[in-house]
Structures are given as C-alpha cells and as structure tokens.
Amino acid sequence: xxxxxxxxxxxxxxxxxxxxxxxxxxxxxxxxxxxxxxxxxxxxxxxxxxxxxxxxxxxxxxxxxxxxxxxxxxxxxxxxxxxxxxxxxxxxxxxxxxxxxxxxxxxxxxxxxxxxxxxxxxxxxxxxxxxxxxxxxxxxxxxxxxxxxxxxxxxxxxxxxxxxxxxxxxxxxxxxxxxxxxxxxxxxxxxxxxxxxxxxxxxxxxxxxxxxxxxxxxxxxxxxxxxxxxxxxxxxxxxxxxxxxxxxxxxxxxxxxxxxxxxxxxxxxxxxxxxxxxxxxxxxxxxxxxxxxxxxxxxxxxxxxxxxxxxxxxxxxxxxxxxxxxxxxxxxx
Amino acid sequence: xxxxxxxxxxxxxxxxxxxxxxxxxxxxxxxxxxxxxxxxxxxxxxxxxxxxxxxxxxxxxxxxxxxxxxxxxxxxxxxxxxxxxxxxxxxxxxxxxxxxxxxxxxxxxxxxxxxxxxxxxxxxxxxxxxxxxxxxxxxxxxxxxxxxxxxxxxxxxxxxxxxxxxxxxxxxxxxxxxxxxxxxxxxxxxxxxxxxxxxxxxxxxxxxxxxxxxxxxxxxxxxxxxxxxxxxxxxxxxxxxxxxxxxxxxxxxxxxxxxxxxxxxxxxxxxxxxxxxxxxxxxxxxxxxxxxxxxxxxxxxxxxxxxxxxxxxxxxxxxxxxxxxx
Numbered sequence: 001x002x003x004x005x006x007x008x009x010x011x012x013x014x015x016x017x018x019x020x021x022x023x024x025x026x027x028x029x030x031x032x033x034x035x036x037x038x039x040x041x042x043x044x045x046x047x048x049x050x051x052x053x054x055x056x057x058x059x060x061x062x063x064x065x066x067x068x069x070x071x072x073x074x075x076x077x078x079x080x081x082x083x084x085x086x087x088x089x090x091x092x093x094x095x096x097x098x099x100x101x102x103x104x105x106x107x108x109x110x111x112x113x114x115x116x117x118x119x120x121x122x123x124x125x126x127x128x129x130x131x132x133x134x135x136x137x138x139x140x141x142x143x144x145x146x147x148x149x150x151x152x153x154x155x156x157x158x159x160x161x162x163x164x165x166x167x168x169x170x171x172x173x174x175x176x177x178x179x180x181x182x183x184x185x186x187x188x189x190x191x192x193x194x195x196x197x198x199x200x201x202x203x204x205x206x207x208x209x210x211x212x213x214x215x216x217x218x219x220x221x222x223x224x225x226x227x228x229x230x231x232x233x234x235x236x237x238x239x240x241x242x243x244x245x246x247x248x249x250x251x252x253x254x255x256x257x258x259x260x261x262x263x264x265x266x267x268x269x270x271x272x273x274x275x276x277x278x279x280x281x282x283x284x285x286x287x288x289x290x291x292x293x294x295x296x297x298x299x300x301x302x303x304x305x306x307x308x309x310x311x312x313x314x315x316x317x318x319x320x321x322x323x324x325x326x327x328x329x330x331x332x333x
Numbered sequence: 334x335x336x337x338x339x340x341x342x343x344x345x346x347x348x349x350x351x352x353x354x355x356x357x358x359x360x361x362x363x364x365x366x367x368x369x370x371x372x373x374x375x376x377x378x379x380x381x382x383x384x385x386x387x388x389x390x391x392x393x394x395x396x397x398x399x400x401x402x403x404x405x406x407x408x409x410x411x412x413x414x415x416x417x418x419x420x421x422x423x424x425x426x427x428x429x430x431x432x433x434x435x436x437x438x439x440x441x442x443x444x445x446x447x448x449x450x451x452x453x454x455x456x457x458x459x460x461x462x463x464x465x466x467x468x469x470x471x472x473x474x475x476x477x478x479x480x481x482x483x484x485x486x487x488x489x490x491x492x493x494x495x496x497x498x499x500x501x502x503x504x505x506x507x508x509x510x511x512x513x514x515x516x517x518x519x520x521x522x523x524x525x526x527x528x529x530x531x532x533x534x535x536x537x538x539x540x541x542x543x544x545x546x547x548x549x550x551x552x553x554x555x556x557x558x559x560x561x562x563x564x565x566x567x568x569x570x571x572x573x574x575x576x577x578x579x580x581x582x583x584x585x586x587x588x589x590x591x592x593x594x595x596x597x598x599x600x601x602x603x604x605x606x607x608x609x610x611x612x613x614x615x616x617x618x619x620x621x622x623x624x625x626x627x628x629x630x631x632x633x634x635x636x637x638x639x640x641x642x643x644x645x646x647x648x649x650x651x652x653x654x655x656x657x658x659x
Contacts, residue, residue, distance in 0.1 A: 029511060036517025037509070038586030044512045066482035066518040067449045067510050098448065098483070133368035133420070135431045137447030274655060303648050304655035309431030310420030311368050316644035 001191035025061035028089030080122035093126035093142035108151030131184035158222030165199030202249035210238030263294035374402035376573035379599035381406035383546025400445025421639035450483030460498035479510025499557035540570025
C-alpha cells in the first residue's frame with residue numbers, strides 16, 4: 001500500500017470527492033492562491049498545501065476569498081442549505097474566534113430549528129493545535145470547544161489513513177462537519193490506499209490493545225501516547241489505546257467496554273483542561289463505569305493557560321511522554 | 334513643509350533600525366535561531382515611521398502580525414524585541430508572545446496581533462478612553478489591505494464615527510492579503526471612497542516616501558486630536574519579503590521585487606531628498622547607519638546569551654489557577 005502524508009491523504013480525498021460529485025467545491029483564503037496577481041494563480045493550495053492542485057483542475061469550484069472568516073463559513077452554510085457540498089478552509093482553528101456565530105448559531109442549528117426540514121452538508125476544515133511555537137492565536141486545538149455544541153459533527157484525525165477516510169465521510173455527510181487537522185501531523189506518513197474509502201463517524205479505533213489500563217487520546221496526542229504505551233509494554237504494562245477519531249459523535253461504548261475490562265482510565269488531550277475532552281471522557285466513565293474502576297481516573301492535558309511562544313515553554317505546556325507515562329503508572333500504583 | 338532636523342534624524346534612524354532588524358531576523362530564521370511564524374515589514378518602513386513621528390508615548394498604536402516595524406517606530410526597545418523573538422524569558426513579553434504579539438503597554442504599544450483586523454476594534458476602545466478623559470490623545474490602528482474585508486474592521490470604523498472617537502485607521506496596502514492580490518480581494522475599485530463612506534476623511538500617501546506619509550498622517554492625526562472624530566491614512570507600498578518567512582511568493586510579477594527594492598525603497602528615497610535639500614549630509618546618515626548596524630548586532634549577541642524560560646514560567650501571569658490536572 002502506498003505511503004502518504006496526512007496532507008497528501010486529505011488532498012487526495014478532496015480531489016476524489018470533487019471528481020465524483022459536481023456539488024463539491026472548496027472555498028477559503030488562498031485555497032487556490034494568488035488570485036488577482038500577475039503571478040501563478042492557483043499555486044498555493046492553502047498555506048499548508050492541503051488543497052494543492054484543485055484550482056488547476058476545477059477553477060470554478062476552487063474559490064479564493066478575501067480574509068473574511070465569517071463570510072467564508074456563512075457562504076459554505078448557505079450553499080449547503082441549498083444542496084451544494086462545500087468544503088471551506090479556515091486557515092487556523094483559532095480563527096473560529098472570528099466566525100463563531102456562523103458556526104454555532106447558524107449552521108449548527110438549521111436542521112433542528114427548521115423542524116428537520118433542512119440539511120446543511122458543509123465541511124469546515126481547520127489546521128489545529130500546537131507544536132510550532134506559533135503562540136497564543138495560532139496554536140489552539142479548539143475541537144474540544146466545538147464538541148460542546150449540539151448540531152456539529154467534530155472530527156480529529158490522528159493519522160493519514162484515518163484522515164482520508166474521515167474526510168470522504170465528512171463530505172458525504174448531510175450535516176455540518178468540523179474537520180480539525182492537527183498541523184503538526186501534516187507531514188507524518190501512513191499506508192493509504194489510492195481508492196476511495198470511508199471511515200464511519202462515532203467508531204473509535206483501538207490503536208493498541210491491552211489489559212491493564214484504558215488510555216483515550218485525541219489528535220496529535222495519539223501517536224505520542226502510542227509511543228509511550230510501546231515503551232511501557234517492555235516493562236510489562238499493557239494498555240488499550242483508544243482514538244475516538246470523532247469527538248461528536250463519540251464512541252461511548254468502545255470507551256466504556258474497555259474501562260470495564262481494565263478498570264483504569266487515562267485521558268490525554270493537548271487542550272487546556274476546563275470543560276474539555278479529558279473531563280468529558282472522565283465524566284462519562286465516572287457516570288457509567290464507576291463500579292469497574294480500580295483507581296482514580298487521570299487526565300493529562302495542557303495547563304489552564306494560553307499557549308506560550310517560546311519553544312521551551314511550549315514543550316512544557318503540551319503533554320509529553322513523561323506526563324503520560326506518569327499518569328498511566330499512577331493508575332497502577 | 335518644514336520638519337525639524339531632530340525629527341529627520343530620528344526618522345531616518347528609526348527606518349534604518351527597522352530595515353536592519355527585519356533583515357537580521359530573516360537571516361536568523363534561516364539559521365534556525367528564531368522559531369514560530371514571522372512576517373517581515375521590510376520595505377514598508379516609511380509607513381510606521383511617518384505615522385509614529387506624530388505620536389508621543391501616551392498615544393497608542395495597535396499593530397498586526399507584521400508588527401515589528403510599528404513597535405520599533407513607537408519606541409519599543411530593540412534588544413527586548415530581539416530577545417522576545419528568540420524566545421528568551423528576558424524578552425519584552427518574557428517569551429510568551431513572540432513575533433506576532435510584541436507589546437509594550439507603557440509605551441502605548443497595545444500589541445502586534447495574530448488575528449487579521451483584530452486590532453481596529455481595540456483601538457476604538459483606546460480612542461474612546463481618550464475622548465472620555467478629554468486628554469487629547471489619539472489611538473492609531475495599523476492594519477493591512479487584507480484587514481479591510483473583515484467585519485471587525487467595518488464595525489470599528491462605523492463605531493468610531495458614531496462615538497466620534499479620536500481613532501486613526503492606518504491602512505497599509507502592500508497589495509497582497511497573504512497571497513491574494515487587492516484587485517481580487519477588494520470588490521470595489523476605490524477603497525478610499527469605500528472607507529470615506531463610513532463618514533471620515535482618508536488621506537492618501539505614497540508609502541515608500543516618509544515625507545508623504547508624514548504629511549498625510551499629520552492631517553489625519555490632527556483631525557482626530559482636535560476632536561473632529563476618526564480619520565484614515567492609506568499608504569501604498571509593497572513588502573520586500575513574502576507573507577511569512579519561507580513564502581515562495583508565486584504571486585509576484587517578474588521583476589516586481591527588484592523594482593520595489595530599486596525604485597520604492599524608503600531609505601533611498603529619504604536619502605535622495607536629503608541630498609537634494611541639503612538638510613542632512615551623507616556623513617550624518619552614514620554615521621547613523623553604522624550605529625544602527627552595531628545596535629542590531631549587539632541585540633542579537635544579547636538575545637543569544639539571554640536567559641531561557643523554565644517550565645514553571647508557563648503558568649506565570651495566569652490569573653486563574655486550576656490545578657486538578659497539574
């Protein structure tokens with residue numbers, strides 16, 4: 001099977017969806033790039049290159065916009081409401097701050113508020129998360145915030161294979177999907193089939209299987225946690241590593257069944273802890289699997305602070321192997 | 334227009350400082366010494382300096398992701414900025430903010446800003462404070478041609494008129510919002526007219542020419558200071574580097590960058606005008622060049638030797654403590 005980066009895997013999914021369905025289009029800042037310039041129009045393909053090449057094949061369906069995040073999301077929502085399948089790009093997840101109303105008050109609520117009579121099959125893509133020394137306004141995960149809103153499906157891939165299958169599911173989905181691409185993983189590779197395939201939402205992936213501890217991790221924390229679990233295996237500690245892949249819908253059963261079997265739970269996410277996914281999963285287990293627990297649940301997250309700039313500070317800010325290892329061992333102490 | 338010699342000397346020194354700061358930052362990024370996302374102001378020096386020449390320390394500015402030039406022009410200490418960009422805990426923001434968030438509140442620098450058009454609404458607040466306090470201060474927001482298409486920019490401009498706040502909107506047109514040309518991204522042909530339709534005057538300047546910016550900004554700032562409400566400055570001048578360091582700049586026309594550096598260089602234009610008027614000699618300007626080069630060199634030496642932050646500092650300056658997951 002060919003090896004591809006996450007960037008290329010998502011790019012391939014977009015190309016294949018565009019080929020298959022004329023109602024799919026991409027829209028956003030520099031998704032083609034260089035519009036209006038004397039240079040090479042279409043040469044950018046988004047700042048991370050995820051939409052590369054689309055403009056050259058489908059110039060009418062690859063739409064550069066002004067820097068206007070509210071109008072980008074609103075345009076995607078409106079086009080979807082009348083039957084198109086837009087894939088909008090918001091360059092950094094942090095910019096949700098600019099277009100929050102169009103996401104949470106508009107597109108998320110159409111179907112419900114309109115008595116089930118509408119569909120809004122829009123996908124909004126974001127680069128997400130830390131690791132680039134990009135500081136407080138270009139490093140946030142944001143998916144944990146958006147997971148709290150009913151009416152939004154929220155996807156966080158952790159590898160290239162999942163990213164392609166989840167993107168194709170997102171585009172085919174009849175409801176609004178927020179697709180968070182951990183930008184630190186864009187260049188990470190996995191075996192990715194050339195043909196189209198989908199990965200259903202709400203179906204977790206067991207990245208590792210073990211008996212002692214259940215570990216749930218999201219996005220860029222999945223490969224980091226897998227490395228920890230592999231190291232612990234040499235010490236005789238075996239863990240389930242569950243990657244929910246979609247935070248909404250959430251595969252509650254996979255998590256609960258694992259916790260019932262191991263009796264121990266560690267949850268790892270890069271976002272700050274309050275009202276986040278680690279607390280959410282811990283709450284689920286405390287509510288539904290309390291009698292199975294042999295030890296207190298451990299959460300591993302960033303501290304309750306903005307993301308710092310300096311590399312040393314960011315390294316201390318993001319959960320690392322030491323913190324994840326310590327949390328797993330604490331549940332076994 | 335007669336400009337005092339001290340002002341001229343300071344203007345040249347500041348433009349040269351910005352130029353050398355930015356070129357050195359570019360080199361240090363290439364050397365792997367400066368992390369993160371950095372956007373350089375090289376070529377646009379006359380905008381920041383021509384505007385800030387009319388401001389004192391208690392007037393405020395707010396800036397953009399391309400903020401180094403504005404901060405230097407408003408008086409930010411170069412050494413502290415360089416340390417910040419290197420991520421040192423001795424930096425102006427203790428290594429917490431980096432290039433996109435350089436700030437010095439004591440000097441009226443309300444921060445560079447990572448969100449396009451994040452600044453103008455905040456600047457209206459600073460202007461409103463000046464109006465309420467009746468202290469004659471003005472609040473300048475720098476933003477680019479990309480920012481004018483954000484709702485926040487529209488809202489700030491309208492509200493400044495409604496409140497008759499002494500806000501000055503300096504729009505720096507460097508032709509590209511990231512990689513997209515203004516001819517595509519701004520739907521109307523006359524951005525000045527579109528902006529004036531909000532209800533305030535806009536003064537236009539060649540952004541490569543300190544004297545043109547100085548004159549236009551003087552009119553706008555005087556208008557605001559005199560309590561006549563907001564005003565705008567449009568300065569048009571291309572940037573010499575990409576949107577960010579590493580941008581391949583596929584949008585450039587052939588010869589565009591060479592033309593900018595050759596025919597639209599604020600430093601060259603300033604020197605030519607001084608040679609013509611005789612107000613400043615080459616020797617005076619050469620001496621400034623040498624001093625600036627030494628200052629930048631020293632700032633890099635200091636930044637490389639400066640203290641690095643420690644893990645405990647992550648949660649310093651956090652005013653709501655939460656320890657459950659620590």
